Amino acid sequence: MRERWKALTSRMARAGRAVAGLWASRQAKPEGAPGSGGGKLTGLAAVGNPMKSVGGKLFIIFFASILFFVLTVGLASYNISKSIIQNKVGDASEQTIVQAGEKMDLMYAVYEDLSLQILLDESLMTLLRESAAATKGTYDFLQISQKIVEKLNIYSYSNKTIRAIHVMSPSGEVIASSGGTSGTANVKDKPWFGKMLEENGRVVWLESSASGYTEDSSRGTAVFGLGRALKNGLSNEVQGALLMEINLDSIAQELERVQMGDGGETMIVTPELKTIYSQHAEAIGQDSDLGIAKEQLSSEAGRLLNDRQDKQLVYYQSAKNGWYLVGAMKVEELVKDARLIYIMTWVFAIVAAVLAVVIGFFVARMIGRPLGQLRTLMKQGEEGDLRVRMSVTRQDEIGQLGLSFNEMMEKITALVQQTNHSAQEVLLTAAELSDASKQTKTAAQEIAAATEQIAGGATSLAVEAERGNELTGHISVQMKEVVRSNVEMGTAAAEVQKSSEQGIDYMSGLISKTNATETMTRSMVEKVDKLKESTRSIRKILDMLNNITKQTNILSLNATIEAARAGAAGKGFMVVADEIRKLADQSRQSIEVVGSITETIQREIDETVEVLSEAYPIFQEQIDSVKETDLIFKQVQSQMSGFIGRLSEVTESISQLESSQVVLTDAMSNVSAVAEESSATSQEVASLSSEQLNISSGLVRLSEKLEELSTSLKETLSKFQV
Template sequence: MGALGSPGEGFKLENPIKSVGMKLFLIFLVSILFFVLTVGFTSYGISKGVIQKKVGDASEQTITQAGQKLDLLYAVYEDLSMQILLDEDMKRMLADIETMNKGSYDYLQLRQKIGDKLNVYSYSNKTIKALHMINAKGEPISSSGNALGKESVTQEDWYKSIVENNGRATWLETRAKGFSDGQGSGVATFGLGRLLKNTSTNTQQAILLVEISVDAVSKELSDINMGEGGQTMILSQDLKVVYAKDAQTIGQKTAVPITKDGLVEDSKSTLSSDNALQLVYFKSAKTGWFLLGAMPIAELVKDAKIISNITWVMAGIAALIAVVIGIIVARMIGTPVIKLRNLMKEGEQGNLTVRMNVTSQDEIGQLGQSFNQMMEKITALVQQTNRSAQEVLETAGELTDASKKTAISAKEIAVATEEIAGGASSLAVESERGNELTHNIGMQMKSVIDSNVVMGTAASDVQKSSEQGIEYMAELIDKTNATEAMTRDMVEKVDKLKESTRSIRKILDVLNNISKQTNILSLNATIEAARAGAAGKGFMVVADEIRKLADQSRQSIEIVAKFTETIQKEIDETVSVLSNAYPIFQEQIVSVKEADMIFKEVQSHMGGFIGRLSEVTESISNLNESQMVLSDAMSNVSAVAEESSATSQEVASLSAEQLNISSGLVRLSDKLEQLSNSLQESLSKFEV
């Protein structure tokens, strides 16, 4: 048994990426980089969040303090406006000027006094650019500083807001050129307005408008520093800029990405809609405006960027360390493993004499020793297998000859049993077909018997129905005759009633004549009583009562005559209807008698039909008994044929199975001989 020479002999590296050393190197590199980058960027994220929160809290506190200072400033202006409106001299002058003619000298003089009064107040605060007093019609009365420059300001939005607030302080958004429409200096100002009412009439007397320079706000916010790229501004509730260092943005919609929904609290630190700005705001309790500070988040966390840079540097150093460790590991593990792989490839080609030189006692050295022991055992196994293969080859030859003889005998037996099984199968098929035919005949006979029973039952029911119909027809004839007699009696009675109504009419005529005569007699009695004078007054009353009674009798007779005439018409109509109905009753009697004759003929015919149906049922019963005997005989024949066919098929199956076994045995013998030859050829390739 030979061995390879030097450790580097046969060292090959077909694909470096698939080698164990390269895989270990990549595992070290990826693991170290993963942990270094994870720790570094986690630290960066935590530091970034902490810095952002701390700066946000500090900025929120600064903005809140500045907002509170602005509220104090706003309160000063509100107090000043209230002081002006409560000034008794001002109230008196405003009341007087309402009653004066605008073209008079007194009006101009009083207007000048109001202006002087306003100048006194404006001089007390240098941040006030102008004070305007406007009458109830929206016409400017007087101003300190720049005039409004309009004859009427009732259409201005700020004027409507002041009127709607009904005396409360109304803060007006900043205008880039003031409220004087560009007149005068055109400095940006925001305003404060109040409505002055007449205390006696509770009606609008005047409006005070205070124009305040944005410099007043600028001074309070000049010390606030939001960092590089940051900005501080005041926004109205509609997010329009009231104050900003960039004067071009005043009065416009703010460019900071924020919505009204983000400004629902009194003060808060939040993020902009695009998450690029850290926002802190304070809502003024006086004006309702928002003092907003905006700082770029990138500028806030720029100091934390150092952690990110250090992380990348450490990742590079860790990568170099991983490369060095990977190379060392590859040399310690990869080289012996590749050497062992090459030895195994030689053993794969049939060289069982290869062995590995073992110089270490670690796992790789133990692996080399195990390889040497495996090769020795494989060599011994190949030698023993070679001897066994020779013996198997000799036995396979003898087995092949015996199997061929057995296969020839089994083939002849299988042919004979196949012929017997074929005849038995044909007999079984024919008997089965006869059995099915007799069974079908039996089923049809049973169906015919059942139909005859149903027909007999139905015929009996029809006969019973005919008898019942004859009875009903007899009753109907009797009732129809009774109805005819009743109709005839009714006609006679109606005729008698008609004669009675005629007699009533004659009596009514007599009564009518009597009432007429009574009426004439009462009239004559009245005339005679009138002639008699005072002696005939009593008789006149009696005659008048008789006349009234005659009139009532006449009216009653007329009503009874109408009722009698109506009864006479209805009796005539009844006679006409009964006259028309009588011939119909005659025809109905004839039809009922004809129907009775038809029912009797049906009953006679159904009796003969039932007799014939009984004869047919008896003949079918005899035929059914004969068919049952034939069916039993065919069943016995079919059972015997099936048993014979099954036995023949079983014998044929056993013969075929024996033939297959014999053929398989021949094939196995041939295959065993081929395997023995192949085994000898394979073993001849090994070098032992």
């Protein structure tokens, strides 16, 4: 824009100089002015450079003024329109992005809630504990993995945008995935896996992946992920990790109605400007090409221009994962409607330039010619001929200027005549004035010396008073800081007292809950003892069933023997006896399995009784600690009440001290003001005295010079012809 303006101005200036030169050559006067004695001095032709003439300057002024105001108004209108359109579109786009970002937050919240639901699924947590206890590759492990897969399938099928849900062990091995059985991949070396374990159960959002996050889930489609550590609700230990792979198309579906105009786009980037989602698939996972630094995205929402100033960016930061939803629009597309104003500005500028040339030419012609004549006459008057006069035929300002010139020449003639008479009298007076000036100079020197001494003393007094005023000002500021700090201490003490009261209330509730926990633990011990007795009864029943099985085997053997003795008639009975024997064997095997399970249950019950017995004294110690803590809170509350009373007394004393400090500060300010005023007055008197001395010295010089000028004036006036 500046280059175009400079080029146009240069071309217009060259055209103006050419027209001014042509005008000046046509205005050259071939004859001398009336009363000049027929001299040949021409008007503007004698100037040499046409641009130094009044006509040329008027032409340039008209030309430049009209063109400047047309271009200024037009370009200003274009820039203002461009700025308004850009701001309005930017505001609307920002609101669109904010609404779309809030909609995306709702979608993110759905996935977070689903992951929390999985985390709180007690049956799934039980299966994870069982899988950790089972040996990998065994039948029991496979059955547990299959149950986990079935659980994950239920959650996965509840939301069609979820591609897969993986459950991994703390060591990084994939235990199970929705849509399949247990995997073989290991993700312990993945940075995101370590981050999930470090976050201790909080949600971790993963950047986009072109195919997937595990070897078993790579299917060639882009996804983004959500993960969190799975913790045991009782022991608070990490039992594994959950990874949810979400199709990136879900974001595209949410943003398909967000339009950023022709050439615009929407994308999602991390705070480090890594691309999570883009309409261009090849950009996913790469550094974004927004053309800005990550520090420029410093607020939750806003808009800015990129480094090349060719794109308007509007953004919104998600409250869920901190990702930025960014809309990019080309500035050229935003302001294309204002382009017509820019074109019309240059059209009107060209028309205005032509009009300025015509108007400037005629104005310069009407003013330049009579001024050239007047200049010739004044040149002759400059050489000493006071008899020249200008013939006037116009009634405008130029005519009035000619009349004024004639009257001026008349008065100058009379003045020269009168000056000849006055020069003699001035010459006599100058001698008397020189003597008086020398006496005045001597008196002024003595006054100046005395006033300089007074000014020095007043300045020292003002400096000391100013220093005292600064000290009292510092003391006042420090007193205010002490008052403010004391008030803050009082506020903090009140808050501590309030916190102590809340702590007492919380400790009372904690004591009640701890007593209830003790009662429940005691009841649990009793119930476990009863369960232990029940398992012993089951063991006795199993022994009895085992004996029955043995007797059944003996009976089936006897029946087989008797059937063999009966020969062909006992074959049917032999088959029945054989089936009874098989049934007895199966019963024996089942009883052995049940016995093994019962022994395992009894062993675990014994371990549970042992753990509860060890925990019961700990509960007793916890109750004693809680009661001691309650007594400490009550002592803190009592001591804080006394501390608040002491702070109130200190605050009152400091307030009285502050009032006294204000009075002292006002007094020092008054002293400083009086001292400064006295110093300023003394300096002013000293300055006036010095000035008077300088004037006296100058007066002596002037009187001497006046005498010289009087003599010179007399000689000069003799040159004029009147």
